[in-house]
Amino acid sequence: FDVVDLIRVKRDRGALTTPQIDWLVDAYTRGYVADEQMSAMAMAIFLNGMGRDEIRDLTLAMIASGERMSFDALSKPTVDKHSTGGVGDKITLPLAPLVASFGVAVPQLSGRGLGHTGGTLDKLESIPGWRAGLSNDELLAQLDDVGAVICAAGAGLAPADKKLYALRDITGTVECIPLIASSIMSKKIAEGTAALVLDVKFGSGAFMQDPARSRELAETMVRLGTDAGVATVALLTNMNVPLGLAIGNANEVRESVEVLAGGGPADVVELTVALAREMLALAGQPDADVERHLADGKAMDTWRAMIAAQDGDPDAPLPAPREQHVVTADRDGVVTRMEALPFGIAAWRLGAGRARKEDPVLHAAGIDLAVKPGDEVRAGDPLFTLSADDDARFARALESLEGAYTIGAAGDDVETGGPLIA
Ligand code: URA
Numbered sequence: 001f002d003v004v005d006l007i008r009v010k011r012d013r014g015a016l017t018t019p020q021i022d023w024l025v026d027a028y029t030r031g032y033v034a035d036e037q038m039s040a041m042a043m044a045i046f047l048n049g050m051g052r053d054e055i056r057d058l059t060l061a062m063i064a065s066g067e068r069m070s071f072d073a074l075s076k077p078t079v080d081k082h083s084t085g086g087v088g089d090k091i092t093l094p095l096a097p098l099v100a101s102f103g104v105a106v107p108q109l110s111g112r113g114l115g116h117t118g119g120t121l122d123k124l125e126s127i128p129g130w131r132a133g134l135s136n137d138e139l140l141a142q143l144d145d146v147g148a149v150i151c152a153a154g155a156g157l158a159p160a161d162k163k164l165y166a167l168r169d170i171t172g173t174v175e176c177i178p179l180i181a182s183s184i185m186s187k188k189i190a191e192g193t194a195a196l197v198l199d200v201k202f203g204s205g206a207f208m209q210d211p212a213r214s215r216e217l218a219e220t221m222v223r224l225g226t227d228a229g230v231a232t233v234a235l236l237t238n239m240n241v242p243l244g245l246a247i248g249n250a251n252e253v254r255e256s257v258e259v260l261a262g263g264g265p266a267d268v269v270e271l272t273v274a275l276a277r278e279m280l281a282l283a284g285q286p287d288a289d290v291e292r293h294l295a296d297g298k299a300m301d302t303w304r305a306m307i308a309a310q311d312g313d314p315d316a317p318l319p320a321p322r323e324q325h326v327v328t329a330d331r332d333g334v335v336t337r338m339e340a341l342p343f344g345i346a347a348w349r350l351g352a353g354r355a356r357k358e359d360p361v362l363h364a365a366g367i368d369l370a371v372k373p374g375d376e377v378r379a380g381d382p383l384f385t386l387s388a389d390d391d392a393r394f395a396r397a398l399e400s401l402e403g404a405y406t407i408g409a410a411g412d413d414v415e416t417g418g419p420l421i422a
Helices: 003-011 018-030 035-048 052-064 092-100 120-124 136-145 159-169 177-191 211-227 250-260 266-282 290-295 298-309 340-352 391-401
Strands: 080-083 106-110 148-152 195-202 231-238 246-248 323-328 333-338 366-369 382-388 405-408
Touching: 003 018, 003 035, 018 052, 018 159, 035 159, 035 177, 052 159, 052 177, 052 211, 080 092, 080 106, 080 177, 092 106, 092 120, 092 148, 092 250, 092 266, 092 290, 092 298, 106 120, 106 136, 106 177, 120 148, 120 250, 136 148, 136 298, 148 298, 159 177, 177 211, 195 211, 195 266, 211 231, 231 266, 246 250, 246 340, 250 266, 250 298, 250 366, 266 290, 290 298, 323 391, 340 366, 340 382, 340 391, 382 391
Parallel strands: 080 195, 106 148, 195 231
Antiparallel strands: 246 366, 323 382, 333 405, 366 382
16 A cells, blocks of 8 residues: 555545555554654544544554453453543542452553643552552462553554554644543453443543543444453543642542542542442443442452552552642632643643643642632632642743633532533
């Protein structure tokens, strides 16, 4: 095939055939198709979409670009979870050990954050000693022994997606249902999990603001998983307001530990419990008493074993910020609005996230909310605290928070964007 011909097909709203997609992905992975050509293709797909068969073919071709793992040798059922990403979304941290505490294997192969959404590995790396990189043998041994693993996805898993995702990130072609669905599902199917629960976000802090588009993304991913023999279900969840009270890295670990200790913010607990129920149902335990394992320490025991197995010290103090800045209420009233995206951007500007793949993250940087929409405040009460290593970062963070929250009068409508789980 000639790649220019294939670009013309998508440019002119045509459909690519299975052999054409197989060739394209293979040639791009090997470097025969140049980044500028693949960029043009990604933009043509972004603008003109893809049919169901093309999305399936693209997913299968990206799986075939690398290794396929298998957990068949394990004596336990496997179930994984994926979130499309949000602000304050630390749910994987309490969820993986909670589900594993019921004797299920949870292989959570994760990524790092780019832009305003945090990365699970970045959060866990605030725990002294903890390491994200495991060999396949270590991964299998830990699944057998502890049950829960959160680690870096190896370079061998869907390498075509790694290359394409990095390209999309710098060409304005991320927010595209066929490309997101094939990207996420190629990695999850190649990973070899038997079952998968998707947390698909909608709203201010999500890829797709519109719930109808998020639903379409969810349906596309569920179809891809099911067709590939992975039992897949999706929850649609609200990302209009930051999840929980902590946005950052070390502070999100702290909040996750509170949930594992039977406490924590109600929204984080609600989503953790809802996802755990779905995962356990797919693993054959529809009646598991999920709340009990949060209350009686079983989930916490698994968390501690999971962290220790990857050389982390679950009792070590987490990094503390050098500088803090408290933002207070300028009047009496009720918090009626807190928009997720600007809070995510502010945390990122404080150093919790990275602008380029190579950048380090500052583990102690971030935002701790003192209030959420619906809470009453008096003038002078703290609303949230910014943390950073350098107070020069506060001005830019505060700039992105201008207009991001509202204090109204008692009785005003509170904008939450709807129920947490739609
Ligand atoms: N996460 C991915 O892995 N891929 C996407 O395209 C978007 C989010």
